[in-house]
Amino acid sequence: VPGNLQKLVRGVTASRRILKEFRPDVLFFTGGFVAVPMALAGRKIPSVLFVPDIEPGLALKMIARFAHRIAIIADESKKYFSLQKRLVCTGYPTRASLAGWSQNEARQKFNLTKQQPVILVIGGSKGARSLNKAVLAHLPELMEMAQLIHISGDLDWPEVQAKATEIHHPHYHAYPYLHEEMGAAFAASDVVLSRAGASTLGEYPLFGLPAVLVPYPYAWRYQKVNADYLVQ
Numbered sequence: 001v002p003g004n005l006q007k008l009v010r011g012v013t014a015s016r017r018i019l020k021e022f023r024p025d026v027l028f029f030t031g032g033f034v035a036v037p038m039a040l041a042g043r044k045i046p047s048v049l050f051v052p053d054i055e056p057g058l059a060l061k062m063i064a065r066f067a068h069r070i071a072i073i074a075d076e077s078k079k080y081f082s083l084q085k086r087l088v089c090t091g092y093p094t095r096a097s098l099a100g101w102s103q104n105e106a107r108q109k110f111n112l113t114k115q116q117p118v119i120l121v122i123g124g125s126k127g128a129r130s131l132n133k134a135v136l137a138h139l140p141e142l143m144e145m146a147q148l149i150h151i152s153g154d155l156d157w158p159e160v161q162a163k164a165t166e167i168h169h170p171h172y173h174a175y176p177y178l179h180e181e182m183g184a185a186f187a188a189s190d191v192v193l194s195r196a197g198a199s200t201l202g203e204y205p206l207f208g209l210p211a212v213l214v215p216y217p218y219a220w221r222y223q224k225v226n227a228d229y230l231v232q
Helices: 002-022 035-041 058-066 075-080 103-109 129-137 139-145 157-167 182-188 200-207 222-231
Strands: 027-029 047-051 069-072 087-089 118-122 147-151 172-175 191-194 211-213
Touching (some): 103 182, 118 129, 147 182, 200 211
Parallel strands (some): 069 087, 118 147, 147 172
């Protein structure tokens, strides 16, 4: 505890320097450990908290008392806050270009046929190793029933790329990550297999996309709460 207190004091000192130099009109927080010293240092500056998950993380819970407004994505999050008057239910923001694809355009982008369904597998930027390994182990069965867009993340990409090269199957489309084409991947798909991070709460409902969600088991319970909310 003393060591953590020293880190917090150093963080507040550094945050005050940043605030003095930058002189912001508003502070915007989405969580993370760096938010706590900044919120303490800037508690006299108007601030907005955005809660990307259904259940706020520990940092957001700690600094909620300093916030002027707390933006939540669903009414389900209200039960985690005592300062109800500061809450605003905004929904989950998504960029406009994400939904700018028709299914036909999206499938042409990935060289997918119209006749067979499409499964989208997402592991995030780093990847979900257990999901990637499960997909690679069952590729023959999966490709008999559907076309696959497999976004593996960077960590597992060498293994996934090697497998894609080995099988060289027209129904298997593997990528380490997608940026501007992410909206096309959603629009082209009939179902998605993924973790249950915060972005699933905005992106999957935006596309009306059914999902098989496998919450990451080592990040407290946030993804499980997100998944349960989407199920409901």
